[in-house]
Amino acid sequence: MNNNFNKSSDIKKQNIIIDTADITKTYKIGDIEVKALRGINLKISEGEFVSIMGPSGSGKSTLMNIIGCLDIPTSGDYFLENIDVSKLNDNQLADIRNKKVGFVFQTFNLLTKANAIHNVELPLIYSKDKIRNKDKKIRVALKSVGLKGWEKHRPSELSGGERQRVAIARSLVNDPTILLTDEPTGNLDSVTGEEIMAIFQKLNKKGKTILLVTHELDVAQHTHRIVYLRDGIISNQEKIENPIDAEERLKQMPKLEDKMNSLRKSKVL
Ligand code: ADP
Ligand code: MG
Numbered sequence: 556m557n558n559n560f561n562k563s564s565d566i567k568k569q570n571i572i573i574d575t576a577d578i579t580k581t582y583k584i585g586d587i588e589v590k591a592l593r594g595i596n597l598k599i600s601e602g603e604f605v606s607i608m609g610p611s612g613s614g615k616s617t618l619m620n621i622i623g624c625l626d627i628p629t630s631g632d633y634f635l636e637n638i639d640v641s642k643l644n645d646n647q648l649a650d651i652r653n654k655k656v657g658f659v660f661q662t663f664n665l666l667t668k669a670n671a672i673h674n675v676e677l678p679l680i681y682s683k684d685k686i687r688n689k690d691k692k693i694r695v696a697l698k699s700v701g702l703k704g705w706e707k708h709r710p711s712e713l714s715g716g717e718r719q720r721v722a723i724a725r726s727l728v729n730d731p732t733i734l735l736t737d738e739p740t741g742n743l744d745s746v747t748g749e750e751i752m753a754i755f756q757k758l759n760k761k762g763k764t765i766l767l768v769t770h771e772l773d774v775a776q777h778t779h780r781i782v783y784l785r786d787g788i789i790s791n792q793e794k795i796e797n798p799i800d801a802e803e804r805l806k807q808m809p810k811l812e813d814k815m816n817s818l819r820k821s822k823v824l
Pocket of ligand 1 (some may be wrong): 569582583584589590608610611612613614616617618639
């Protein structure tokens with residue numbers, strides 16, 4: 556147990572961009588109240604890569620929704636880059652969300668009939684401000700996830716890993732303050748999942764702050780810090796001294812092609 560984690564001096568020195576103060580969230584379904592969050596104090600510094608773990612129902616998605624400005628807490632304050640977003644109305648919340656938050660989901664959530672460019676363009680279309688250099692921003696985002704040359708492909712013409720890369724490019728195109736991702740490797744095989752973790756690590760090394768929800772310890776061990784949730788409170792936090800390096804691990808893993816060839820040889824395929 557380390558309840559003083561947020562007070563640790565190495566975090567204090569850095570620029571805190573996410574700061575939740577005693578956040579609670581209670582859902583009301585008829586007469587029944589569900590206390591999904593019961594007092595969350597979490598600080599995340601600029602440039603950190605943090606994972607959230609916890610059993611199903613522990614409040615992970617609820618916390619992500621609040622941090623991502625999709626919802627507001629029942630009580631407590633939430634400061635995103637020193638703006639108290641816990642009291643904003645729906646329009647103000649949508650505006651902050653569009654500017655400051657990028658989302659990547661387990662199920663990719665791409666428009667099936669739109670090609671990679673048009674999927675990545677979406678956050679720019681929703682933006683209230685006039686966007687300059689739109690085409691360049693889209694191209695840069697796609698290139699940063701290794702999809703140069705795949706711009707005109709629709710999701711149905713892409714593998715699961717490539718679809719998730721499109722989703723990551725979409726989350727980056729507005730250059731958000733924070734990238735939030737809920738089980739991003741949950742629908743992928745282990746090699747492809749590792750490739751996606753390599754992309755997140757590369758983005759983080761370039762300075763992007765990332766918050767990742769996972770139920771796999773192995774995935775969480777790629778990050779700098781694991782926050783454990785239980786019954787709507789932070790039950791523990793753990794600093795990862797030597798995070799798993801996804802690029803290094805990929806070198807040790809068999810390529811999908813090699814796997815297919817060996818299956819063909821053994822006449823399984
Ligand atoms: P996790 O993502 O860790 O599985 P959630 O944040 O989804 O947990 O849920 C936390 C608790 O809040 C659960 O008991 C869940 O049933 C409840 N809950 C989540 N969303 C809603 C909602 N929209 N309405 C009512 N209850 C909800
Ligand atoms: Mg969830």
